[in-house]
Amino acid sequence: MDPLIAPTVLAELLAVPDPAQRPVVLDVRWRLTGPPARPDHDAAHLPGAVFLDMDSDLADPPGPAGRHPLPSPARLQSALRRAGVRDDSLVVAHDDAQGVQAARTWWLLRWAGFAAGRVAVLDGGYRAWVEAGLPTTDEPSRPLPGDVTVRPGGMPVLDADEAAALARSGVLLDARAPERYRGEFEPVDPKAGHIPGAVNAPATDVLGPDGRWLAPAPLAARLAGLAGPGAGDVGAYCGSGATAAALVLAMEHAGLRPPERPIGLYVGSWSNWSADPGRPVAVGTEQ
Missing domain, CATH: 3.40.250.10 (Rhodanese-like domain)
Known part of the structure; x- marks a missing residue:
C-alpha cells in the first residue's frame, strides 16, 4: 500500500463488517504554538479514532536530545496499545495539516517495526475528511487494548x-x-x-x-x-x-x-x- 491513503478509501475500510479488520485511526493533531489540539479531537473526530499526543505519547520529554526525542519503546508501546494497535493492524495517522505532522507518526511506526503497507497517512488530514462529507463524532472512542510489540530499528x-x-x-x-x-x-x-x-x-x-x-x-x-x-x-x-x-x-x-x-x-x-x-x-x- 502507498504511504498515503485517500479519505474515501479509508471510509470504505472503516465500514467493513468485522471490527478486527478495520484500520486503527490515530488522531495526532498538534500545534507548535497556541492551544493544545486535544479539545479539537474531543469536539469532533473520525469515528473510532484515538487521540495520541505528540509531546507525551509520541516523544520522550524534551531535553538535550531535542524537543521531540524518540519515545522509549515502553512509552510508545503503551500508547499504541491503549489506542488498540495490534501487531497485525493497519494503522492510519492523520492531523489537520495535510499529513506533514502525521508523517512523524508514520515514521515512528515504521521505526517501531511496522512493515511498509501496514501504516499510512490520511492524505489531506482531518480537513479533507470533512470536505469529503464523511462522518465525524464527538463520542469518545473506546478501543479494545492492543497487543503490539514495539521493535525499534526499522528506520535509520x-x-x-x-x-x-x-x-x-x-x-x-x-x-x-x-x-x-x-x-x-x-x-x-x-x-x-x-x-x-x-x-x-x-x-x-x-x-x-x-x-x-x-x-x-x-x-x-x-x-x-x-x-x-x-x-x-x-x-x-x-x-x-x-x-x-x-x-x-x-x-x-x-x-x-x-x-x-x-x-x-x-x-x-x-x-x-x-x-x-x-x-x-x-x-x-x-x-
Missing part, C-alpha cells in the same frame, strides 16, 4: 555527528521554512540558522495548492534535483524531527527511495544541534 536514525558528516559527503535536507533555514527567524530554538552543508527543502513543498500531497510523478520531479536516485546517502532534519519525516515519506511516495532504503532522519534536528554551543551554524543561503 541519525545523530548530530552523522548529520554533520552527511552534509559534507552526501545530501542533508533541511525541511524547515526558508526564513528559518536562512536564520532570519527562529521562534523556539536557541540559535537561528542551519547545519553547514544542508540544503533547504521545505516540507510544505510536498503539497499541492489544494493541500493534498503531490502525485508521485510531479513530486519526483520536484525532489529529484535535491536527492534523486543517484544522490547517494540522504538524510533530513527540521526543527524537532517531526516535519522532516514528511520528506522521508515523500521520497517513498515519489518512488525515489524504496521502502527498504529510506533516507535517514536526524530526530534531534535543529533543537538538538542549536543547543550545543560547539556546533557551527550557517546563515543565509550559504551551505
Whole structure:
C-alpha cells in the first residue's frame, strides 16, 4: 500500500463488517504554538479514532536530545496499545495539516517495526475528511487494548555527528521554512540558522495548492534535483524531527527511495544541534 491513503478509501475500510479488520485511526493533531489540539479531537473526530499526543505519547520529554526525542519503546508501546494497535493492524495517522505532522507518526511506526503497507497517512488530514462529507463524532472512542510489540530499528536514525558528516559527503535536507533555514527567524530554538552543508527543502513543498500531497510523478520531479536516485546517502532534519519525516515519506511516495532504503532522519534536528554551543551554524543561503 502507498504511504498515503485517500479519505474515501479509508471510509470504505472503516465500514467493513468485522471490527478486527478495520484500520486503527490515530488522531495526532498538534500545534507548535497556541492551544493544545486535544479539545479539537474531543469536539469532533473520525469515528473510532484515538487521540495520541505528540509531546507525551509520541516523544520522550524534551531535553538535550531535542524537543521531540524518540519515545522509549515502553512509552510508545503503551500508547499504541491503549489506542488498540495490534501487531497485525493497519494503522492510519492523520492531523489537520495535510499529513506533514502525521508523517512523524508514520515514521515512528515504521521505526517501531511496522512493515511498509501496514501504516499510512490520511492524505489531506482531518480537513479533507470533512470536505469529503464523511462522518465525524464527538463520542469518545473506546478501543479494545492492543497487543503490539514495539521493535525499534526499522528506520535509520541519525545523530548530530552523522548529520554533520552527511552534509559534507552526501545530501542533508533541511525541511524547515526558508526564513528559518536562512536564520532570519527562529521562534523556539536557541540559535537561528542551519547545519553547514544542508540544503533547504521545505516540507510544505510536498503539497499541492489544494493541500493534498503531490502525485508521485510531479513530486519526483520536484525532489529529484535535491536527492534523486543517484544522490547517494540522504538524510533530513527540521526543527524537532517531526516535519522532516514528511520528506522521508515523500521520497517513498515519489518512488525515489524504496521502502527498504529510506533516507535517514536526524530526530534531534535543529533543537538538538542549536543547543550545543560547539556546533557551527550557517546563515543565509550559504551551505
